[in-house]
Amino acid sequence: MLATPSFSVNVKFKPLFSSDTRYKHLWGGRARGGSHAATDYFLFLITKKEYFRGLFVREIFGDIAGSLFQDFKDRLNVQVEAGNLNEDDFTINESKKTILYKPTGNTIISKGFKSASSKSSAKLKSIAGITHVLIEEAEEVDESDFNKLDDSIRTNKIENIEIIMLFNPPGKNHWIMKRWYNLMPAVSSVGTEIEGWYRASPKTNPDLLSIHTTFLDNLKNLNSKTISKYHQYGDPESPMYNEDFYYRDVLGLVSEGAKGRIYKKVKPCTAAEYDALPYEPFYGLDFGFYPDPVAFAEHKRHNNTLWSKQLIYEQELTNQQLAERIKLVIRHPNSPIYADSAESKSIQELIDERLNVYGAVKGPDSVDFGIKKLQGLTWYITEDSTDFWFENQEYKYQLGADKLPTGKPIDKHNHLKDEARYAVITHEIYGGGERSTGRRN
Template sequence: MIMQVVEHKHHFSHLYKPVFTTKARYIHIWGGRAAGRSHFGTSYFLFQITQPGYFRGVFLRHVFSDIRDSLFADFKDRLEESDFNGADFEINESKMTILYKPTGNTIISKGFRKSSGNRSAKLKSLAGITHVLIEEADENTEGDVNKLDDSIRTDKIENIQVIFLYNPPSKNHWLIKRFYNLVDTGILDETGKPIPYYRAIPKTNPDVLVIHSTYRDNIRNLNEKTIKKYQSYGDPESIFYNEEMYYVDVCGLVPEGARGRIYRGWKPVSLEFFRNLPYPSYYGIDFGYSDDPVAVIEIKSHNKRNFWHEVVYEPGLTNPALADLMRVRGVPLGADIYADSAEPKSIQELKDLGFYRIKEADKGPDSVLFGIKQVSAMENYITEGSANLWSENEEYKWKLDQNGEPTNEPVDKNNHAKDAGRYAITTKKQLKRKKKIKVAKTSDSVEAPKASADKSKLDWL
């Protein structure tokens, strides 16, 4: 087999040799950038499609159209670099399929989504598939990947291979939780604390082959300037110094939170501490639908500090069920509640069910960016048991540009609890501002009452 690879100019790195002999169904090839993963994946598919044995391959990405400029284009590059006769291949540019005429072996292209929206693609025609190559595998949900896995079946070969290509996702990602244990790197920051990045150790599973790679494993194919640039990301004296990029993109470590995360530096407080804060509670609601959860967040605010507590975070709740759960979990019927104004019927229904002070959240133009700036300008604390709030705090992120740098457009995902709290905080601030303007216009010097414990045991606030 290896001799045949050489004869056809498939120059595979020794790092990927186990892929040819493994009996594992799942193959994870991941790590830092410039490790040659996509190059290997498309070279491997070119090798397989030209073998005399039965082969049916699939190029797969989250969005179908993204395959055109990635795996499909890469495969054509591998073909051009090889010594195969191009006339032996029938390539359909519109459907992104490849037929090797001498054997009838084929590669098709599929996406989990038809477009960048939420519309799912129907992954049919996968019976008889022998190999799947998933690029940017971390873009897909565990549910989508499980459905794909369940649809792949064939009796033509003994070992089906599902190959995952991806860069390091955060520690909360399903790929990490399902396949790895995390350990500290042993590296300390300038304050003597462990850096917030981890080494991923594969869990013992004979059905999974893991190959972790970085640019160092592909260094013979990189020029000196590229290598120096990667190394400069980890040099505090360099103008290119970027800790996250160095540890994640270069070293292939697993970060604490998502790349481009929106909120950082939030601190934990105990539920007891939160309950004892002498400031009035108010609430925000982000209504869920289908699989998305309804999020109800309790907020206490004082001196440009917000304290967050997760009350409800559950999918599939009707409004009557939500009202019952809010009552059970201590939300007073007379509480100030600010809910997503996109759901006026739900707001009215909760009002009819007894929460008579519920109001629509103040959502003007650019309200999302405005609200994120408002929240980020304040100090924020989360109760220790608010698991979903903490998870969203690490996963809610900005969209990344083509260079992997954050934009100013948030990804509409992992944000249900964050949106609920944002509705409450920004609307409350707007109402206070409007009240001050009204007071000023009437020359009324009414001063709002202060909490009784402002200068007692909470001096640190």
């Protein structure tokens, strides 16, 4: 006769034990009890008579030892000490991080998406027959790695396969948010909107169970000092006050983007609205190959308003291929294209392809000057310019020791932003004047 563990489950997590959805999200703020509930659930499943093959997975295999694997052993020890389970019924392999429940043959194995901290991809072998997956810190997992795992999990042993994901709130542009959630502006306790933060609600999806919790849902398992500390993070009068940590890690809100974001007031417009604008277009070009992409966009400007539309954002394009791509997407072949003047050879090769290319104006402090110019404009970007919007969220200033922006941009996620800077500054000064394949000062 099988032993029967007894669980005291937080009411918030009870749907985990009864829902048959494929995807189950346990997420939110710190100390919410998500890992505890998930490993309790796996202990519940492995000790049932029904067929069960579980998989613990994290970005790096070695990190499982101190997290999911240890958490599961802690849950087991509680049941053994209570007399509900027999420790001898389990075979635990510490090196391979596997668990066998001998009365039924049900097992749990452990894998990593990456083979080591070098982030080299690992092949997820020996996962045939897996019925339940538990992913910790799912926000660290690449979408492509998740998709490969999701596509590989299949068995005819049970009706419903489950993938349980534990994660802290990622940023607005993270693939988890885009795939499964709608975002609404977060509102404070006094009813005012919290700038730069969102509350996430799951999209209508019969295959998703989303359980969002915070420390406030787990108070009975926390001591008074921990509870006080979490409240102090959100108290402007406390020496522990940390607004970003409080909103993201305590309340489980979703951030607008990286702290120190350079462009905060860009607005969306539709492609149809952009196309209907009666203003002459001009173009910006930032050269790239690999890993940096080439970025090419069309712009329109009237007085102090700028409109932009992404046209090319691709890796590994030769200048010959780039010229052909530009000819395919450009609707106004005689309009000026302002390109990075540091690439004079590339500019000349595009000119030789009968493209109307000009070297962008660059001088002392040109990056800072161009950023301030763009920040001073009312700027619209078409909704379908997905890479433009990603850069808008992720292009940021370096942070100082005080965790505040320094005013020095990080040279990353800025390819379309750079071409826009080249285009706006040079078009304003020269308006398509004298062609230059070199640097203008």
